[in-house]
Amino acid sequence: MNSLARSLLFWHMSVTSLYSTGKIGCNAQLTKKVSGVLKGDVTITCKYAESIQATTLPPKATREISIVRLAEQHNLQWLHYKHDHKDAQVIIDTSIVHRCPTPSRYSNSMGSLHTAQLHIRGLLVSDAGFYFCVTVNSKLQREPDASQLVIKAVSISETWFLTSPMEANKPTILLLNVIGFYPNKIEVDWQLAKKQLQGNPVLLANPHCDGTFNATSMIAFVPQADDHDKTVTCHITHESAKVSMTLRLQVLYAPLPLTVQPQEDFAKMEGDLLELRCISKSNPVAKMSWILNGKVLLAKTTTHLRIRVVNVSLSDQGNYSCSAENSLGTRTSSVAVNVIGLQPGATDEQTWLAAGISIGVVLLLIIVTSVAAYAFVRKRRLAGRQAEEPVYVAPSQPTADVYETLNVADSQKPSTQKVHDAIYANTEQIGKL
Known part of the structure; x- marks a missing residue:
């Protein structure tokens, strides 16, 4: 007897021994709770239980029953239901021969002589529920044991802000999009500079075609000029993970009140040094100008503009105005400068000579x-x-x-x-x- 024949005989004797002394049934027995991930693959195993007792049959009949039962295992139906097995739907029927089978996410295989395995590829949210198998034309005598398939939580795949240009003192809406998570329960908390952002946030969750969810969180508030360059933080809480997103605000605003140094009107002696400073704060940066009696002395796009007049004369006195202008507005501040002149025709040498003569007398x-x-x-x-x-x-x-x-x-x-x-x-x- 060759090795192949010996193997077949051993396999046949094993089958006969197993089914002549045990149970051969039609109901699925609960094996375990199975967890899967969306778009992933999972395998569910079903074990046969309830059957007829065949130990009193003669060996010949036993061999025939074993072969029949073995054939019945290859004619299975896999059923799936959400809540009640009476509403179960057949997803695989191995008794139907498909000459040209269409691609399916479901497939069946035999784990052993008394088990069957269901393979599901590309899991969807709808795949969650309970699974069991029966032999073809069998009748269920009781509530079937089933394997429960649970879809694990899917972590957030993407988050991003949707913002538009913000202008100071005008209402605006901040939007945060959260993409690709499961289940749909999610929370978003808004903070501005580590303090709760005032407003009533709205959260909308919408299902995606692959079973995951997308969510949009929005909040309305009125930005101020001093909110420019501050950080908005969104804390996202989901079953799968906790995520924090930050957004640096870009707030447009007109020039704020200018700072002019010196701040008050003052006087200078003829020949002295005159220096004036002007500081502006705005977004975008303003164009600044120093103007004397309607004449522009200096103009530049900056935040700090200074002018210096060496050996000031009577023609340099007057009203000095600092102007800052951007696309949102203009701001102006002024200071008056008075120049005290010397006696007509007098020079510095003559002045010192006169002083010397007076002291001599x-x-x-x-x-x-x-x-x-x-x-x-x-x-x-x-x-x-x-x-x-x-x-x-x-x-x-x-x-x-x-x-x-x-x-x-x-x-x-x-x-x-x-x-x-x-x-x-x-x-x-x-x-x-």
Whole structure:
């Protein structure tokens, strides 16, 4: 006996032994709870249970029954229902021979002599439910055991914001789209700069053709100028995952009140340095200009504009206006500058010369006054000293010693005429000045 024949005999004896001592049935027995993912593949196994008892049959009959039952296993029906098995629908009938079978997502195979397997490709939401198998023309005697197929949650595949240009102080709507998730229960929370965004968000979930869902969350609010460049965050909560999306706001607004430095009117001396600054805040960036008495001095698209006037003159005084303009509006701020001029025809050298002469005259007056006071005090002191000193009387025939004494005394006396002449000369000099 060759090996092939030996294998067939062993297989036949195994079948005979199995079905002559066990149960051969028509109802499916629950094997397990099966989970699948949308668009994925899954296999469901069905095991035969309830049958007739065939242990008392002779060996020949046993072999015939075994072959018949084996043939019945190849003539199966797979049924699917959502809630009640009475409404089950046949999705596979192996007793029907298809010469040119059409492509199907369902296929059947034999796991062993007492089991069958259902293969489902490209799972859809509609595939969820309960599955069981029966042999063809069998009658169910009781509630069939079935394998439950559960579709797992599908994670979000894509999220994106839909925004339009926002203008300050005008109502706008923010939209968030969430694509490809299952089941349809989802939550979206809106926050602006980590604070709850004021408004009443609306959430709409719509089914997609592949069984997943798309959702749109929207919220209306009125942006302000200071909301520009702030971050809006959406926290998305779903059974499959938690996702956070951020959006940086782009808010258009007209120029805000300008900052001019110095802020108040002021004066400058002729020849000084004049410097003015102007700061603007807007979106888009404004075109800034410095204007003096209707004449544009400097213009530039910027946020900070400065002008400098070296050696300022009387022609530079007037009303300086700073203007900022963009597509949404214009803002203007002004400051008045007064220039104090020098005397006509006077130069810096002449000014310093005049100041020097004035200081010289004052010093001379101080000196003259001091000299006169000193002379007066000295005269009084000498007059008192003469009254106290002895009087020398010259003899009729004075000696040389006497003359010397008189000469000394005369030399110590101040000359009143000389003092008078000095004071008079100083007074004339002061008058000439």
